[in-house]
Amino acid sequence: MSRTKARAALLQELEEAMRRSSAQGVLYGQTVANVAGIANSDLECMDILYLEGRVTAGRLAEVTGLTTGAITGVVDRLEKAGLVRRERDDADRRKVFIAVVPEAIERLGQFYVPMQQAMERVFGGYSDQELRLLLHFANEGYKGVLAATAALKGLLDTPPEKRPDLKLKKLRRQP
Amino acid sequence: MSRTKARAALLQELEEAMRRSSAQGVLYGQTVANVAGIANSDLECMDILYLEGRVTAGRLAEVTGLTTGAITGVVDRLEKAGLVRRERDDADRRKVFIAVVPEAIERLGQFYVPMQQAMERVFGGYSDQELRLLLHFANEGYKGVLAATAALKGLLDTPPEKRPDLKLKKLRRQP
DNA sequence: ATATATATCTTAGTCACTAAGATATTTAGC
DNA sequence: GCTAAATATCTTAGTGACTAAGATATATAT
Numbered sequence: 001m002s003r004t005k006a007r008a009a010l011l012q013e014l015e016e017a018m019r020r021s022s023a024q025g026v027l028y029g030q031t032v033a034n035v036a037g038i039a040n041s042d043l044e045c046m047d048i049l050y051l052e053g054r055v056t057a058g059r060l061a062e063v064t065g066l067t068t069g070a071i072t073g074v075v076d077r078l079e080k081a082g083l084v085r086r087e088r089d090d091a092d093r094r095k096v097f098i099a100v101v102p103e104a105i106e107r108l109g110q111f112y113v114p115m116q117q118a119m120e121r122v123f124g125g126y127s128d129q130e131l132r133l134l135l136h137f138a139n140e141g142y143k144g145v146l147a148a149t150a151a152l153k154g155l156l157d158t159p160p161e162k163r164p165d166l167k168l169k170k171l172r173r174q175p
Numbered sequence: 176m177s178r179t180k181a182r183a184a185l186l187q188e189l190e191e192a193m194r195r196s197s198a199q200g201v202l203y204g205q206t207v208a209n210v211a212g213i214a215n216s217d218l219e220c221m222d223i224l225y226l227e228g229r230v231t232a233g234r235l236a237e238v239t240g241l242t243t244g245a246i247t248g249v250v251d252r253l254e255k256a257g258l259v260r261r262e263r264d265d266a267d268r269r270k271v272f273i274a275v276v277p278e279a280i281e282r283l284g285q286f287y288v289p290m291q292q293a294m295e296r297v298f299g300g301y302s303d304q305e306l307r308l309l310l311h312f313a314n315e316g317y318k319g320v321l322a323a324t325a326a327l328k329g330l331l332d333t334p335p336e337k338r339p340d341l342k343l344k345k346l347r348r349q350p
Numbered sequence: 351a352t353a354t355a356t357a358t359c360t361t362a363g364t365c366a367c368t369a370a371g372a373t374a375t376t377t378a379g380c
Numbered sequence: 381g382c383t384a385a386a387t388a389t390c391t392t393a394g395t396g397a398c399t400a401a402g403a404t405a406t407a408t409a410t
Binding site: 006007011014017018021023025026027028029030032035047051064111114115117118120121122125128131132133137139140141142148149152153155 | 181182185186188189190191192193194195196197198199200201202203204205206207209210219222223226238239240286289290291292293294295296297298300301303305306307308309310312313314315316317319320321322323324326327328330
Binding site for chain 3: 236267268270
């Protein structure tokens, strides 16, 4: 087998392995939502809040791709569950910041213990240098996926007659 | 900074980077569903079918965590869209295999082009040896997440009084 | 043969979502 | 300052995917 062919095969194998593990990751998130008794989108918003900190309702809509109306419902449920608090911005009183209630981290964190333990076990098999390579890859991968998402969203802004269409259901443009 | 402290910090950074890129990966999938005009679960089932090949309706329910009734709806929609075909098993006529229509791969594949290009760019920055490390990690990570998912599901089978409960909504046991 | 188990489908009801518009507040133009 | 346009969130009505429970059809076991 030629040198380039070997690499091409490696790349393909890598792509499938990434796809498989990523799909399983999605499933883990769904299982968390199911076990925690919380809707999938609600959990996704909690995740965004955990990563980005205190954000506005509009920002949640932007990141999740949901309408602002849907976010109102999400925040209503999360607030009722005591996981977040609405905090009106005094500087701009139209804005509503959503802040995670401190205990919420613990209450949800327990569901990620199996995942953390699994990852500790996996990471344990690598040297510091190898972990740095994985970290570099994770960061580069994040940037790549971010760019790919933006590129894909761009398709929605291209004229429909020039866009490939599956005719599965009516297309929706991002607000 | 001590040697072990450096590793602990590295591990934490790695965990967050993985979490972030994984969250963005979820978002890419949602964007695909949105752009393709297909429900999220329907796309997830297409992904499973792509990875596992021809599987039964029951297997789809098992993997996705949806009820068999919901899968009936998923397959109805996918079949109407011309993406899959129902094929009754002659050996056991209760079973219905779901098979992907060959063209469906192309029809959906186009939405993954931005992602593939992004990944090619990222992978391009690594040597064959480094890619083999990434492949190894992806495979180990998959096994880890699989185990973590199973462990988490196990929580549903523990008696409710011994289980941490968020009291967010009524819990549902997997069928 | 009968009972039990398995695999999918059907039905009724629930809940999260979108689209459109209402409300409240800020910013820009005159 | 006053009015118009822009922005941020919420409200309402309607839609569609989901669950739970049970129906149907086929297979397996006693």
